[in-house]
Amino acid sequence: MSRNLEALKLYRNLLKYSKNLQFSDAFFVRRRIREEFEKNLEATEKRAEILIKWGQRSANKIGVGIIRNGEVLSNPRSTFHAPPGEGFRPTETAQHHKQQILRLVQEAIIQAKITNPAKEIDGIAYTKGPGMGAPLQIGAIVARTLCQAWSIPLIPVNHCVGHIEMGRLITGADNPVVLYVSGGNTQVISYSNRKYRIFGETIDIAVGNCLDRFARVLKLDNNPSPGYNIEQLAKNGQKLFDLPYAVKGMDISLSGILSQIEKNAPKLIENGEFSREDLCFSLQETVFAMLIEITERAMAHTGSQELLIVGGVGCNLRLQEMAAAMCSERGAHLFATDERFCIDNGAMIARAGELMLASGLKTEISKSTFTQRYRTDQVNVIWRD
Numbered sequence: 001m002s003r004n005l006e007a008l009k010l011y012r013n014l015l016k017y018s019k020n021l022q023f024s025d026a027f028f029v030r031r032r033i034r035e036e037f038e039k040n041l042e043a044t045e046k047r048a049e050i051l052i053k054w055g056q057r058s059a060n061k062i063g064v065g066i067i068r069n070g071e072v073l074s075n076p077r078s079t080f081h082a083p084p085g086e087g088f089r090p091t092e093t094a095q096h097h098k099q100q101i102l103r104l105v106q107e108a109i110i111q112a113k114i115t116n117p118a119k120e121i122d123g124i125a126y127t128k129g130p131g132m133g134a135p136l137q138i139g140a141i142v143a144r145t146l147c148q149a150w151s152i153p154l155i156p157v158n159h160c161v162g163h164i165e166m167g168r169l170i171t172g173a174d175n176p177v178v179l180y181v182s183g184g185n186t187q188v189i190s191y192s193n194r195k196y197r198i199f200g201e202t203i204d205i206a207v208g209n210c211l212d213r214f215a216r217v218l219k220l221d222n223n224p225s226p227g228y229n230i231e232q233l234a235k236n237g238q239k240l241f242d243l244p245y246a247v248k249g250m251d252i253s254l255s256g257i258l259s260q261i262e263k264n265a266p267k268l269i270e271n272g273e274f275s276r277e278d279l280c281f282s283l284q285e286t287v288f289a290m291l292i293e294i295t296e297r298a299m300a301h302t303g304s305q306e307l308l309i310v311g312g313v314g315c316n317l318r319l320q321e322m323a324a325a326m327c328s329e330r331g332a333h334l335f336a337t338d339e340r341f342c343i344d345n346g347a348m349i350a351r352a353g354e355l356m357l358a359s360g361l362k363t364e365i366s367k368s369t370f371t372q373r374y375r376t377d378q379v380n381v382i383w384r385d
């Protein structure tokens with residue numbers, strides 16, 4: 001059997017196997033299979049020029065990722081977990097990042113099999129913002145230091161754009177409407193004329209923040225994440241507690257919903273009217289329905305047949321299920337990634353940096369900054385047509 005036929009057979013078998021995988025894994029696996037197949041098919045052993053970057057991130061996770069021409073060579077990360085019932089602690093988070101970052105840099109370099117960083121790494125991307133000031137500062141300082149040590153360019157990346165570009169890379173989505181849902185951001189985005197335009201967003205707190213804060217009321221563990229623990233409880237919810245449904249045009253409001261459930265939960269649980277599971281279920285169903293509504297409206301407006309979900313809350317299988325139902329009704333494709341790439345990671349900053357550097361976007365060290373507020377639509381996306 002020729003090499004190409006062998007590859008084709010392998011490709012078909014793996015595709016068949018991938019259909020049995022969990023929903024979020026299947027997208028990733030199918031893409032990897034296709035890439036492997038295409039690599040085998042070409043069989044040219046031709047190597048494009050090497051581009052390697054890394055990046056750090058902006059809240060309770062710190063990661064270092066190395067990418068070469070869109071291939072993730074390494075992507076280690078570390079998370080600061082606040083005690084149960086408590087939220088972010090910026091100072092301790094920054095302390096954690098300070099303690100972990102050099103180990104992560106070393107680990108990333110070793111995993112990527114880099115022996116001479118000054119020669120093999122073409123640039124360093126770091127998170128310019130948005131995020132918490134103190135953690136951002138750690139990434140910026142280390143990135144600036146290493147750029148000077150190795151005499152290579154520095155690339156300031158918008159965290160949200162990092163999520164979008166990583167999602168496009170991993171799933172193969174071409175020009176999707178993006179639902180970006182995390183602890184700090186909730187936006188519906190579509191690309192137009194060199195900007196990632198925000199079609200709709202939360203007008204107060206982010207959806208991840210809403211879920212996390214309810215997890216604090218229930219004193220849920222922050223490990224692996226409060227949102228994940230809400231999702232597990234919600235799977236066993238039976239009864240829907242009536243919560244406000246706050247869609248305002250293309251925007252949503254979540255703080256009133258949170259106040260309502262925070263105020264009522266202790267009494268409802270104590271008198272046995274609703275269980276913790278019921279309340280997690282009710283909160284998820286309500287806020288996810290709101291997100292799907294504005295996302296669908298953005299897809300209808302742009303005529304897009306692709307939806308990409310990114311950000312930490314994008315791992316939530318119930319949200320993915322609701323998005324899949326909406327997409328299938330519209331004949332559209334849903335693209336989602338698993339927790340390796342949808343939760344904050346270094347490789348996503350590296351990927352955006354890789355695209356930016358290829359377009360000549362870099363900064364002088366003396367002019368490099370970081371900022372807590374940096375909107376997705378402030379970035380000039382000159383690497384796209």
Ligand SMILES: [Fe+2]
Pocket residue numbers: 159163182311312343344
């Ligand atoms: Fe994020």
